[in-house]
Amino acid sequence: MSLSHPLLGAALILASIVDGGCYVGVDNDSAGQGFTAGLTQGASAGSSSDSAGSDSAGSDSAGSDSAGDDPPPELAPAPASIRLLLNRHYRNAIRDLLGEGAAAVVNPPLDTPINGFDAIGASQLALSDASVEAYENSARAAAAVAIQDLGRIGALMECQPQGPGDSECHANFIRNFGRLAWRRPLTDDEVGRYVAVAQTAALDNGDFYVGVENAIATLLQSPNFLYMVEIGEADPEDQGRRYLTSHEMATRLSFFLNDTTPPPWLLDGADDGLLDSPGGVRDAARVLLDEPAARVALDNYFAELLRLRSLDTLAKDSGVWPQWSPALAQAMRTETLMLIQDVVWQRDADFLEILDAPYTFANNLIGPLYGLTPPGGGLWGDAFVKTPLPAESKRGGILGQGALLSVLAHISSTSPTLRGKFVRETLLCEAIPAPPPGVNMVIPPEGEALPTMRERLQAHLTDPGCAACHVAMDPIGFGLENFDGLGVFRTMENGAQINTASDLNGAAFDGARELGAVVREQENVPLCIIRNLFRHSTGHVETTGELPTLMLLDDVFAEHDHSLQDLLVELVSSPTFRMVGVPE
Structure with missing residues (x-):
């Protein structure tokens, strides 16, 4: 099956995010214990932490107000807006998500500066067909290398797969890896869509991990990974x-x-x-x-x-x-x-x-x-x-x-x-x-x-x-x-x-x-x-x-x-x- 994932235009992404309401804070199975020791106490002053996964923004003024917190x-x-990850952002993200081997095989598009800054170019320039192809090829290549490291993959699952069609284990991986890749928790609907991708590939090939590979490659082609959504x-x-x-x-x-x-x-x-x-x-x-x-x-x-x-x-x-x-x-x-x-x-x-x-x-x-x-x-x-x-x-x-x-x-x-x-x-x-x-x-x-x-x-x-x-x-x-x-x-x-x-x-x-x-x-x-x-x-x-x-x-x-x-x-x-x- 094709691993392609449609790269939506910026206007469509913005519309879907804003019209759809809050898109984070749902089904976070891997919520951590907060910041590292010594950081939580200072960071939590004035913040809302009643429930894991809450993502409501606020304007409390914990800490110094020398710059004017309000x-x-x-x-x-x-x-x-949304803006595309820079070339080095993409490479470093792949490295931190999937390891040095996966980062070595990706080839994302080069940056094009506007007004002297790559980041401004990433905010304003549309993706070309060649760029879309480069992202697809990079996602495929990274996933193929990553799946060879079952230790790293296993660390992202809180389960042992019980056969190619273990949908619960696929969902567990997608929820955990997706949260890291998309930089926010996935909704139930999002998890379900990517489980379907993984299940189809796994059952067609009789291999649970082929499903994981397809899920990785598809998640990495999503605008939710490729763009900083702001x-x-x-x-x-x-x-x-x-x-x-x-x-x-x-x-x-x-x-x-x-x-x-x-x-x-x-x-x-x-x-x-x-x-x-x-x-x-x-x-x-x-x-x-x-x-x-x-x-x-x-x-x-x-x-x-x-x-x-x-x-x-x-x-x-x-x-x-x-x-x-x-x-x-x-x-x-x-x-x-x-x-x-x-x-x-x-x-x-x-x-x-x-x-x-x-x-x-x-x-x-x-x-x-x-x-x-x-x-x-x-x-x-x-x-x-x-x-x-x-x-x-x-x-x-x-x-x-x-x-x-x-x-x-x-x-x-x-x-x-x-x-x-x-x-x-x-x-x-x-x-x-x-x-x-x-x-x-x-x-x-x-x-x-x-x-x-x-x-x-x-x-x-x-x-x-x-x-x-x-x-x-x-x-x-x-x-x-x-x-x-x-x-x-x-x-x-x-x-x-x-x-x-x-x-x-x-x-x-x-x-x-x-x-x-x-x-x-x-x-x-x-x-x-x-x-x-x-x-x-x-x-x-x-x-x-x-x-x-x-x-x-x-x-x-x-x-x-x-x-x-x-x-x-x-x-x-x-x-x-x-x-x-x-x-x-």
């Missing part, structure tokens, strides 16, 4: 707003903080309603942030935000930069991520330090590229070591690292425009409009009259059609011209002295470290950090009705000395993360 009247969340339940105080249910919160939390499906303990907490309150969400978030997966998830986020993923395919002219290699590209990626890891995880320091940190992490590829001396003397090795940066090098923070300086450059030259655009758009969250039609994009060629990139671009800026936008970007990049297209320090270009004195919004700087310090003082930078995290975690650009709540988080971020760990906890427990609007 939604402000002006909060107008974006419409409720519909919520109506706020009794405002019918235009909806609280995410406890199970929806478990899903949003886990995929944001750990890049994978909710673990059983988190679903147990959702069954008990422990994610209905801000305090419960905070407690769960802290546990998730203690997982090794949180570090990997944050690496993935910054690899996306800081363009580090493009290093894998970045082309450079070997005649200009013969030292460019895949190994150097990987070292640059590692350097940047290690700086972030040091600030966020090792020291839990002011996150703004990544902008002007007077140190980096270098090895035998990065150290010589920057002209650095190994700390303590000796020779550079493969291992990365924390290395101070001399003040005269003008290098500091992520803006002085090879990763960004390489990505924000052309194949054989630097690009002050790209570097300035990155600062404006990614660090300051300012919009740079596209060039108007018919504008001459050609930069004057280098020569004796215009030997440096700064001089060539300044000549280009005499065109009024160019100057309107480039004046906001190019001067920022001029201050980084001491660093070539790989991030190597230089003072001359084509025999001419490079002038790197510049300013950002009237604040003078010269070099990457000074630019980082100036950026750090811009009042909209902390809010921009919050906005970027919000876009990544929710799959949409913040609406005007959500921005005031994010601005409250800006104050909390400052109160917590710009600790990113604390910000993540406060973000996920804030009303704007826990609420959605009415589906469109």
